[in-house]
Every structure is written in structure tokens, then in C-alpha cells.
Amino acid sequence: MVExxxxxxTVCNSLIPRSGLxxxxxxxxxxxxxxxxxxxxxxxxxxxxxxxECGFGARESLDSDFxxxxxxxxxxxxxxxxxDVYDAARCCGTCAKLVEAIKQVIAKEExxxxxxxxxxxxxxxxxxxxxxxxxxxxxxxxxxTSMSRVGPGTPLDHLERxxxxxxxxxxxxxxxxxxxxxxxxxxxxxxxxxGMRFAKRRAGYLAWNLDWLENKGGWxxxxxxxxxxxxxxxxxxxxxxxxxTAEKDKEVEREAAHVAMExxxxxxKQSRNLWSCLGLTRYETPLDSRVAKWFNKQQxxxxxxxxxxxxxxxxxxxxxIQSLCKEANEFPCVFDAAAFISEENP
Numbered sequence: 001m002v003e004x005x006x007x008x009x010t011v012c013n014s015l016i017p018r019s020g021l022x023x024x025x026x027x028x029x030x031x032x033x034x035x036x037x038x039x040x041x042x043x044x045x046x047x048x049x050x051x052x053e054c055g056f057g058a059r060e061s062l063d064s065d066f067x068x069x070x071x072x073x074x075x076x077x078x079x080x081x082x083x084d085v086y087d088a089a090r091c092c093g094t095c096a097k098l099v100e101a102i103k104q105v106i107a108k109e110e111x112x113x114x115x116x117x118x119x120x121x122x123x124x125x126x127x128x129x130x131x132x133x134x135x136x137x138x139x140x141x142x143x144x145t146s147m148s149r150v151g152p153g154t155p156l157d158h159l160e161r162x163x164x165x166x167x168x169x170x171x172x173x174x175x176x177x178x179x180x181x182x183x184x185x186x187x188x189x190x191x192x193x194x195g196m197r198f199a200k201r202r203a204g205y206l207a208w209n210l211d212w213l214e215n216k217g218g219w220x221x222x223x224x225x226x227x228x229x230x231x232x233x234x235x236x237x238x239x240x241x242x243x244x245t246a247e248k249d250k251e252v253e254r255e256a257a258h259v260a261m262e263x264x265x266x267x268x269k270q271s272r273n274l275w276s277c278l279g280l281t282r283y284e285t286p287l288d289s290r291v292a293k294w295f296n297k298q299q300x301x302x303x304x305x306x307x308x309x310x311x312x313x314x315x316x317x318x319x320x321i322q323s324l325c326k327e328a329n330e331f332p333c334v335f336d337a338a339a340f341i342s343e344e345n346p
Contacts, residue, residue, distance in 0.1 A: 078091040078092050078095060081095045081098075081320040081323045081324055094299055095324060095327075097298065097299075098295075098298055098299060098302075098324050099324055099327045099328045100328075101298050102324060102325060102328040102330060102335050103328050103330070105294070105335070105338045105339055105342050106328075106330055106334060106335055106338045108338070108342070109337075109338040109341050109342055110338070112337075112338075112341050114337045114340070114341055115334060115337045115338050115341065117337075118333050118334055118336075118337040119237065119334055121279030122276065122279050122280070122281060122282055122331075122333045122334075123235055123237060123282055123331055123333065123334065124235050124237060125235075125279075126229065126230055126232075126235070126279045126280050127230065127278065127279055127280070128230050130222075130223045130226045130227065130230075132169060132219065133168065133169045133170070134278070135222060135226070135278065136168070136169040136172075136213075137165065137167075137168065137169070138274055138277045138278055139209065139263065139266070139274060140167050140206060141156070141160070141277065142266060142270040142273050142274050142277070143202050143205050143206060143209075143265050143266070143270070144156050144159070144191065144196060144202060145270075145273070146265070146267075146269075146270055155194045155195035155196045156194070156196065158194055158195070159190070159191070159194040159196070166190045167187060167190060167191075167206070172186075172187070172206070172210055173210070173214075175187075176207070176210055176211075181207075183203075183206070183207045183210065184203045184204055184206075184207040185203075186203075187202070187203035187206045187207065188200055188202075188203035191203060201265075202265065204264070205263075205264040205265030205266075206265075208263075208264040209263045209264055209265070209266075212262070212263060212264070218262070218263070221259050221262070222259065222260070225255070225256040225259050225260075225275075226256075226278075226280065228252050228255075228256065229252060229253065229256055229275065229280040229281065230280060232245070232249050232252065233245055235282075238329070239325070239326065239329050239330055239331050240329050242282075243326075246283070246326070249282070249283060250283045250284070250322065253275065253280075253281045253282070253283050253284040254284055254315070256275050256280075256281070256284075257271040257272050257275065257284055258271070260274050260275065261311075267309055268287075268308065268309065268310075268311050268314035268315070269286045269287055269288070269308060269314070270286065272284045272285055272286040272287075273286035276333060276336075281333060282331045282332065282333045283322055283331070283332050283333070284318060284332075285318070285321070285332050285333055285335075285336040286336070287303065287308055287314065287317065287318070288336075288340055289305060290339065290340050290343035290344055291303075291336060291339045291340055291343070292305050292308070293343050294339040294342060294343050295339075303317055321335075
């Protein structure tokens with residue numbers, strides 16, 4: 001909330017933008033409005049102290065309807081990415097280039113195994129049967145890949161190649177039955193032994209998540225989301241053929257991500273990664289650092305990686321990417337795989 005000061009009264013109006021760019025665009029309009037009404041010119045003083053506000057001095061109060069009108073004039077919706085921006089024409093031009101770049105990277109990488117697998121499982125033939133052991137293993141993988149390298153030869157790769165898999169659901173339940181902290185201690189030993197960082201933290205996440213699944217209704221929640229995702233109407237390899245149900249499908253996928261985030265250590269990215277690795281999602285994708293790097297090469301600061309931990313920011317970026325992929329007639333999950341490979345193996 002920003003306070004607008006004048007000599008007679010204080011008007012609180014949340015519509016006044018906080019950013020410097022927004023203020024620069026709004027203030028000249030406000031000055032023009034005041035001059036047409038024979039109101040003395042005013043001055044805006046931007047303060048740097050905590051809690052500073054932008055002060056407007058005038059002989060009469062600024063009308064809230066005027067502020068709303070000026071805000072509407074400043075903000076506009078880009079017809080391509082559907083984002084609210086200050087320069088819609090410029091944004092549309094940039095987004096048109098991004099749409100072409102998305103088409104090109106998919107065309108370039110479409111024969112790669114990862115892209116073909118994404119089309120086969122996520123787009124055409126998602127799994128139909130919920131298997132707790134498979135879900136658990138993917139969840140453990142998500143916990144271990146966060147802030148870690150993935151791929152052949154990595155510590156996670158060595159851990160997953162062990163037989164039997166040391167962090168399987170059955171072995172973890174056995175350890176959990178031994179008493180308090182037994183599972184956490186066991187998992188910490190296995191994770192650190194594989195050469196992965198943050199072993200103590202990850203072991204704590206794993207133990208908490210098993211308790212959530214087994215004792216707090218977690219299994220019924222994730223199974224319900226699995227069935228909703230698997231029950232999405234027959235798939236088509238062409239994104240344009242799915243437009244009729246696309247918005248509803250996106251809502252189902254996003255809700256599944258929100259449920260996954262009830263688990264410890266699973267944030268906006270890994271919640272999408274979990275369902276994507278299970279082969280169930282087409283629109284909600286994990287925004288990996290490589291995908292962010294690809295976008296930022298095309299348009300500077302398209303994605304601010306430090307903000308991706310915020311669900312609100314993350315979903316705002318997801319919405320834009322989904323709109324761009326819609327214009328490109330491609331599924332976001334396929335683009336995600338292509339962009340990842342493009343940056344992994346430039």
C-alpha cells in the first residue's frame with residue numbers, strides 16, 4: 001500500500017505502482033491532469049528510508065477514479081504471452097521472436113531420446129496405474145536432484161544403480177519401524193555415502209515425507225491426483241487438437257503440483273518435476289536452470305532464477321511459457337526437454 005499525501009487529506013491507493021518505471025510513466029500523466037484543472041504543480045519525492053512513500057502535494061486530493069484510469073493506460077496485456085506489461089507493442093514483438101525460437105529448438109532436438117521419451121510418455125501414453133513404490137522412488141529422486149548435478153556418472157546415478165535400491169519404499173519402511181530417527185540416520189548414511197551434499201537435510205525430508213504419506217493421508221491425496229492426471233481425455237501429438245480442454249487440464253496439473261508441495265523439501269520446481277518424471281503432465285514443467293538460461297539468452301532477464309522459489313512468481317512465468325508454447329503449437333513438456341538438452345549439450 002502506497003500513501004498519497006496532499007495538504008488536505010491522505011488517500012491510500014494500492015493502484016499506484018511501486019516500481020521506478022511505473023512511477024516515471026504515471027507521474028507525467030498526473031501532472032498533465034492537474035494542470036488542466038488549474039491545480040498547482042506537485043512534486044514527487046522518493047525516499048530511501050524504511051517505509052518511505054511517494055508524496056503528492058496538491059491543493060486538492062487526487063481522485064481515485066483518475067488513478068484507476070491512469071493505471072489502465074499504463075498497463076496493457078500482451079496478446080502473445082498474456083502478461084500485463086507497460087509496453088505491449090514491444091512485448092508482443094519480443095514474444096513473437098520467442099515463439100519462433102521455441103519452434104526452432106524443438107525442431108533441432110526432436111530426434112533426441114529425451115524429447116522422444118517425453119512425447120511418448122507425457123503426451124501420448126501416460127501411466128494408468130498408481131504404484132506407491134514408483135511414486136516414492138521418483139520423490140526421493142526429486143529430493144536428491146535439487147541443487148545437484150544429474151546424469152551419468154553423478155552421485156545420484158551411482159545411488160540409483162545400486163541393487164537393491166537402498167532408499168526403496170520397502171527398505172525405508174523397515175528402517176522406520178525400528179524406532180525414532182532410525183530412518184533418518186539410515187538415509188543420511190546412504191546419501192552421504194553416495195557422495196551427495198546436504199545429506200542430513202535430505203534425510204530429514206525423506207523421513208518426514210514417509211510419515212506424511214503413511215500417517216497423515218498423503219497416499220490417498222497423491223493417488224487421487226495421479227488418477228485425475230491419468231484420466232485426462234485421450235491425448236493427441238498435436239497441441240492444437242487439445243485446445244478445447246487445455247485450460248482445464250492445466251488446472252488439474254497445477255493442483256497436483258500444489259498437493260506435492262505439501263511434502264517437505266518439494267518446492268515449485270520439484271513438485272512439477274515429480275509429476276513430469278511420472279509421465280503425467282504436459283503443461284506444468286520444472287523450470288530448470290538450463291531452461292532459464294535458454295530463455296535469458298533469447299531475452300535478457302526473462303526469468304529471474306532467484307525468484308523461482310516463490311510459487312506466485314514461478315506460476316506467473318509458467319503462464320507465460322504456456323502461452324508462448326500455445327502460439328508455437330507445441331506442448332510445454334516437449335519444449336522443456338528440448339531446451340534442457342540444448343543447454344546441456346550446446
